Amino acid sequence: MTLISFVVPAFKVQGYLRECLDSILDQPFDDIEVIGIDDASPDGSGEILDEYAARDPRVHPVRLVENVGLGPARNIGLDRAAGEYVWFVDGDDWLVAGCLPHVADRLRATRPDVLVVDHVRAHWNNSATRSAMRDVFPEPPGEATFGLRDRPETLRLLHTAWNRLVRREFLVEQGLRFEPGWYEDVSFSYPALMAAERIGVLDRVCLNYRQRRTGAITRTRGDRHFEVFAQWHRVFRLMDRWGPAVADLRPAVFERMIWHYLTVLGNGERLDADLRPPFFAQIHADYVRFLPPGGYPVPPGLEGVKHRLVAAGRWRTFSALRAAHQAEEQARQTARKVRRRVLPVARRTARKARDAALREYYLAELHRPLDPTLAVYAAYWYRGYACNPAAIYAAARRLAPQVRGVWIVRRDRVDVLPPGVEYVVAGTRDYYRVLARARWLINNVNFPDFVRKRPGSVHVQTHHGTPVKVMGLDQQRYPVGAVGMDFTKLLDRMDRWDYSVSANSFSTQMWERAYPADYTTLEVGYPRNDRLALATAEDCRKARADLGIGPEEYVVLYAPTHREHLPGWRPPFDPDRMRDVLGPSGRLLMRSHYFHDRERQLRGASDGTVLDVSTYERVEDLYLVADVLVTDYSSAMFDYAVLDRPIVVYAPDWDAYRVARGVYFDLLAEPPGAVAVDFPGLLDVFRSGAVRGTEAEQARQRFRKRFCALDDGHAAERVVRRVFLNEPAG
Template sequence: MTLLSIVLPAYRVQGYLEECLDSILRQPFTDIEVIGVDDCSPDHTGEVLDEYAKRDARVKVLHLEQNVGLGEARNAGLRQATGEYVWFIDSDDWLADGALWSVANRLRTTQPDVLAVDYAKAPWNAAPQPSKLTAALAQDPVPDVFALRDHPHILKIFHVAWNKIFRRQFLIDNEIQFPTGLYEDVPVGHAVLILAERISILPEVCVYYRQRRRGAITGTVGRRHFEVFTQWDRLFAYLDGLGERAAQFRPQVFERMLFQMLLALDNPERVSRGMRREFFGKIVEAYRRYLPREGYPVPEGKLGRWHAAVASGSFRRYQMTHLRDRVRDGLANRGAALFSLAWRTAAQARRQVFRFYYRLQLRRPLDENLAVYSMYWGRGYGCNPAPIYEHARDLAPQVRGVWEITRDRVKEIPKGVDYVVMGTLRHYRLLARAKYFVNNVNFPGWVVKRRGAVHLSTNHGTPIKVMGVDQLKYPVGARSMNMSLLLERCDRWTFSISPNAFTTRVWERAYPCDYESIESGYPRNDWLANATGEEVAAIRAKLGLRPDQRVILYAPTHREYAGGYQQMLNTTQLVTALGPDTVLLVRAHHFYENAGGSVHPQVTDVSDYARVEELYLAADALITDYSSAMFDYAVLDRPIVVYVPDFEIYRATRGLYIDVVAEAPGAVAQTQDELAEAFLSGEAWGEAAAKARQEFRSRYCYLDDGKASERVIRRVFLGEKSPIS
């Protein structure tokens, strides 16, 4: 019999599920089965589960025909489980390294009915924070195996299901089932501890409990949080059925009930201001219904004062108590915040005047047919916004597009394209009045998203290196980045473009905001998909390239750990090795300008070239590293060589979603000699490289069919939802 069945209910977790599954399946302990329960999820969650099941026989997938909620999904998984023990893991959390070994050893040595493990909260914007369990056990230790009657204080263990492993037959014998509705852990988490004859606690962090910025129901305001009262009613009814066996624990259970209800009341992400009086009244009803005759352990401090307010039944008393606590705990920093206002320079004063003008313009009606376009903070005309602009002139001609541009880049705007210089009064007016905002990065933080406005984030690449909040896990990933401000800007997104299902899942986790993903392919690749031989020849001629020359484009990404531009390739040495008929085009990351120069006549710096798509079309092959350029270039089905001499340091300091060595779309080189040999030997054009490229294209480029711009325009400007065939 398998030792451990891991039941993984999954609903709208496409951005987190892979990390969860990897944390389970890559552990050295293998005597497990994973039962993924797709709770009729409308995103790619079910597909991710199926992909893992194909690769690993330990994974079984159950697709539910309708959404039943977390409790019933767990029950469905339990019915499929065959292990001696069962662990219900939430699919947006993940396991610590070595957790399965530690759990298995404790299960085998103690044979408990219930094993509770420690966990760490993992906020989206900070390092994981250990729970208080280990510290509590140090003050009041328990033996390796015990019953609750001997250590009733253990009822304070977080009552959720995912921090406990259950003997499966114990659950069956006691007919333990998770109820429907929110807070479904309440009737189970306490009951199992009361019923168990053998409890064990492993004071080791085994689970990382993700604190999602967006998307978690526990962090969403709404009336569903009133379901907590129903769940506690169910628990007390169950305890009544147990009679004397449960009577001795009712004071501790009662205290736990008030603890949870009051925390929910105090959380504005659960209970809105307009619902607080009603919610408080429900707490008072529960207090009076279940108050033990012999009393209960009233906490000290702030919680004790809140309990007293509940006992009085006065919401006004609770409000005043709460207000005094807030005054005591906060407001001290307001003076410091005011003091931090600095004397403004003349330029800053001018900007403040313009911002005042902007606020006045915000009072005027939206221009329903005005769209502001931007690329890389006004640094030109291109990337995904450009083809959207171009195709919208035909598909949505009623929408007038204007590009914001820095003064020094005006010359890059094509003839006939309307533009506005950034920082001018007209610029502020357009930003205040426009309905549509299209950008491959974010507009400044001071830009207000008005009611009815539509912000389209086109993004600017398929992620290889970690992005957004995932960068917080790596030493240099979020250096000098204010993640909270970044996500406040991302909160304005109405739509976010994704080139494939993989990216959709990554964006959901990396940018946890409330937007609709448009899985369309990247508009900038439409040109690559539709380009003709005549266009390619014309571009090469424009660049001064002869038809008989072999043209290789080198497009590396930025390396944060280096602290500035670092040339990883000796371009002169490479072209010398490849011979006189090879031309190397060098395009540095957009953070740098004119950083790829060389005095060699066969090397051309194209870092400042306006349209990178023209460079792709001109090149016979691509050399890149961790850049999203490989996904775009793969649309052309031409050779790609991945050159990563710093693979280990980059992966450790910046983090990767894709192992570009193992999953490269072609040949891989980690030294300059290997790079030259890949071309000289013909490996770059070989059968193995072609097969790798085809697999890569099938996974990441399947939507790049030349119609991405149309899909985006029909959804954003025309309001259509049906896909384009």
């Protein structure tokens, strides 16, 4: 029999589900199964479960045709579980690496009915908060199992389903299941502890309880928080049915009920002011209804005062006490803010008068009406006319001619703009004016921090590549590659977004995790790839002719990415040796990342067979020219794959890169073609013909199916119709 069945419900967790599943399946213990429940999720969660099931027989997906909610979804998984123990892990949480062997050893050694494991709250800002385990058990709880009446303090551990493993036959015998509605863990976890003859506690952190920036459902405002009462009523009805067997546990359970009610009431994010009095009234009613005959252990201090006010039904006094406490806390916060805002004199005087005047001009322009026809475009920190914004601009000129498009560029990049493109120079008066008054702002990176989101304006974040490396808030886990990043300001920038353009479902999932904000995703393909999808043989011949390359030459484009954690480092690459391997008809094009100094000439042959194309403005032309792309972790591979031509991944520092910089998937396991991990191996890929071998071709087709399905040549049109014309984007 399988030892552990993981039940993983999935609803709107596509940005986190892969991390959850990987954390389970990559453990050094495989006597498991994973039952993934797609609770009619409107995102890609169901497809992710199917994808994992296709490559791992331990994964069993269940696709529901209508949403049933977390509790019923867990029941569906429980009914399909075959393991001796069941672990209900939510789709946005993840296991700690290497924890499962310790869990399995404890299960096999003690055979508990319930094994509670430790966890941490993993916040979106990369901080973590420990659980109450050490407070509840100041001394290590040991390996011996116990009954709840022997250690009633166990009730003070968080009452969730995901921090405990439960013996499946025990659940069947007791008839314990999850009820529908919010706070469904209450009527499952507490009865399970009361009914268990053998409870174990493993004081090892085994699960990361994700605290999303957008918050859990139960942290949203509304009257559904009243459902907590129904869940606790079920607990006490069950205790009534069990009678004397659990009578001595009633005082401890009652205290937990009042604690939970007060926690919900005290959370300012859950109940509006008009709902607080009736919520308090229901707490008082339940206090009177369920109070044990012999009383219960009233907590000391301020918490005890709250309990006594609940007992007396004194809402006004309770509310006044809460208001006084909040006022005191607000005063402390205000004092802290004042201290932070007092800047050193040196910083105040360092501001240039011109910059101050221009900012004042910008602020003044914000009071003028939005220009209803003005769209402002930018790319790569004002480096020029490029990428997705350029493709959207071109499509808008054709489909929405009433929209006036203006580009922002650096002064030294004005000469790279195509003829007829209106522009302003960054840092000038016109620059601040268009930023203040544009109705639409389109960029493949973020606009500066001073830019304000005006009511009625529309910000479109196009991004500039399908991610291999981790991005956004996910970089907090990889500080070596995030030096100098201000994540607080990043949050402010992403909160300006109205739309996020996504090339594929994978990108959608990763952006949702890396950039948690309230924007609308346009999963429409990448506008910059429209040219590649629609390219003709004549387009390719012309691109070659423009670079002086003949139709019979065999062209390899080498385009490595940069390493934030290793500034200035380049992969070992000898262009002359590569040229020799390509043969007499070979031509090698080399392109550095735009972060690098592109004025420096790359070393290579002097006969023109090695060409530095780092400063070439339109990278799409280089893709059309190349017969093969050689890259490492660059998003270039996703764009070039649209052409369905061979790709070689040259990753000599893969192990170091994935640890230091962080990656979203195993590029060597799921490559777009042949793979080389050292330079001799790269040369051999071309010598042996593996670059076009069957294995490489099959890998490329799998890659294209996963990442390029939407790149049909009309992505820019879909964006324009949705953003400028308010039409469906489909």
